[in-house]
Amino acid sequence: MRESVRPDAEVCRAWVREAAARVAADRDRLTQLDSAIGDGDHGHNLDRGMRAALQAVEDLGETATAGEVLAAAGKALIAKTGGASGPLYGGALRAMGRSLDESGDLAAALRAGCDAVRKLGGAAVGDKTMVDALEPAVKAYEETCDLEVTADAATTGAESTMTLRARKGRASYLGERSVGHLDPGAASTALLIRALVTAARDVRA
Amino acid sequence: MTVGVVIVSHSRALAEGTAELARTLGLDRVRVEPAGGDSGGGLGTSAELVAGAVSRADSGDGVVLLADLGSAVLTVKTYLLDAPGTALFADAPLVEGAVAAASAAASGAGAEEVAAAAREAYAHRKG
Numbered sequence: 001m002r003e004s005v006r007p008d009a010e011v012c013r014a015w016v017r018e019a020a021a022r023v024a025a026d027r028d029r030l031t032q033l034d035s036a037i038g039d040g041d042h043g044h045n046l047d048r049g050m051r052a053a054l055q056a057v058e059d060l061g062e063t064a065t066a067g068e069v070l071a072a073a074g075k076a077l078i079a080k081t082g083g084a085s086g087p088l089y090g091g092a093l094r095a096m097g098r099s100l101d102e103s104g105d106l107a108a109a110l111r112a113g114c115d116a117v118r119k120l121g122g123a124a125v126g127d128k129t130m131v132d133a134l135e136p137a138v139k140a141y142e143e144t145c146d147l148e149v150t151a152d153a154a155t156t157g158a159e160s161t162m163t164l165r166a167r168k169g170r171a172s173y174l175g176e177r178s179v180g181h182l183d184p185g186a187a188s189t190a191l192l193i194r195a196l197v198t199a200a201r202d203v204r205a
Numbered sequence: 206m207t208v209g210v211v212i213v214s215h216s217r218a219l220a221e222g223t224a225e226l227a228r229t230l231g232l233d234r235v236r237v238e239p240a241g242g243d244s245g246g247g248l249g250t251s252a253e254l255v256a257g258a259v260s261r262a263d264s265g266d267g268v269v270l271l272a273d274l275g276s277a278v279l280t281v282k283t284y285l286l287d288a289p290g291t292a293l294f295a296d297a298p299l300v301e302g303a304v305a306a307a308s309a310a311a312s313g314a315g316a317e318e319v320a321a322a323a324r325e326a327y328a329h330r331k332g
Binding site: 039041045078079082083084085086087088090091120121169170 | 274282
């Protein structure tokens with residue numbers, strides 16, 4: 001088995017940059033997904049939050065630790081996103097940051113981030129939320145420490161929300177009519193995990 | 206001195222209207238502060254508006270927060286993770302809970318008791 005990555009501040013900065021770029025590029029697709037079953041603002045909100053997160057990270061000094069980079073990004077996401085994804089992703093990044101400064105290990109940090117999302121939102125796998133992409137990705141990384149396998153697990157998990165009935169958020173009011181649509185939160189989670197994988201790989205290459 | 210109440214809603218108008226109603230039924234003895242909409246005045250939730258409303262509502266006896274839906278609830282819970290001490294989230298229906306909270310606060314109830322009054326508003330049926 002491969003060894004778990006130990007992301008430094010450079011990897012974390014690259015992750016936030018890559019995530020902001022991918023969210024900006026996919027902003028309209030995420031908003032379109034959200035228009036089908038949510039309130040039609042996910043791409044717009046997350047783009048605003050990620051821009052603020054990137055700015056916060058760029059404003060940090062060069063000596064910031066990996067944990068400090070993720071804490072700053074998380075705080076900005078919470079303050080500026082304006083939708084449920086702000087506290088959820090912001091809380092996840094802050095939990096990951098604390099974990100990285102304690103153990104340095106990506107597997108532990110991913111699990112801490114996933115726990116934070118589950119605790120705050122109260123969602124489980126199968127509820128048609130970001131947890132459907134996040135939990136399988138974290139599990140895949142814990143089992144394989146393979147970044148590509150992890151990103152693929154997030155994508156597959158996000159795609160699995162197509163056939164699910166929503167049990168959280170506005171989509172849950174639609175009952176059976178929420179079936180047949182991708183969950184926008186799961187879609188953006190897959191994108192953020194893909195960004196992390198790209199950042200960890202590129203900085204190491 | 207009374208416990209303060211903060212109303213967090215996706216809509217500025219809804220937060221302000223609910224606060225107005227609760228303030229009146231709290232006999233104008235209670236600080237009821239709205240935190241509605243995003244920072245630009247549109248629909249949404251703003252952690253910064255929540256923090257501002259809590260500091261205005263707090264006269265030193267604690268603050269109870271109510272929220273309408275989804276991101277408003279998550280924003281309040283996230284705010285409370287960082288907030289020192291005296292603020293509480295009440296899982297309650299927004300309008301009925303706000304009126305119950307303000308009424309309890311006006312009678313001199315403590316923060317836990319005010320939050321409990323708001324939660325109990327779920328039990329007040331209308332038909």
